[in-house]
Amino acid sequence: MLHSEPLREITEEEVFAFNRDGAIRLAGMFDEEWIALLADAVERDKAEPGPMVRYNTPEGAAGEFFVDFQLWQRWDGARQFVTDSPAPAIAARMLGTETVNFYHDHLIVKEPGTAERTPWHQDQPYYPIDGKMIGSIWLPLDPVSRDVCVEYVAGSHRWDRWFAPRYFDEASTALVEDDRFEAVPDIDNQRGTTELLAWDLDIGDCIFFHSLSLHGAPGNVANDRRRRGYATRWLGEDTRFAERPGRISPPIEGHGLAVGDPMDCELFPRVWPRD
């Protein structure tokens, strides 16, 4: 059955841990039908990708690191997920907001054998948005073991630091060539002294994380399972459209918002509370 509310209550402890750490696993939120619906949308999208698709694996290399955006605009299952799944209620609870607008979706598929890492980054520097109530649901469509899971630097969303956004390609191309942002710290060299969060995830679990949480991910060489992650971005009541020099990602255009406007329009629809 397609439940539109989380399969269980999110506890006070979980909300507290999210606010402290910037990322948390929420076990047992979605029924399997949602995952099946999204998996179908993902296969359609891989066969017929959207205009913002990116292939981040060099030609001839093993595996495939496939990234696409805005499936919800093209595939019914993804659209239904955005409006009717437990996701808006999860975002409202975790962000502590009365209203939730949907920002965008982001599909990240790492086929078995993919060596390419997802570079360390925060999400908000990619966005033309001010505000603190911005979070993502990272939803695995395959069981994920900790060694291929996205990793989060615990507490980094509270550092009050913004790191320079870069594309996930091999060259790690900069989106913005100026010094407004700090260089991303070399977290891989700080393993052992930095607290990193990552989890084993079952079907129905998700990760909720803050848009300023520093995160990255290994390739997918540890096992022969696909690693399909469907990430959705959610905005709370304090978010406003902001100007950013340089490029933003994803480059969503045509929203008609002016600087300072609430993030509320057809492209960023209000999804919570439900009518």
Ligand SMILES: O=C(O)CCC(=O)C(=O)O
């Ligand atoms: O799935 C991944 O490898 C990275 C996910 C990510 O960076 C995100 O959802 O912002």
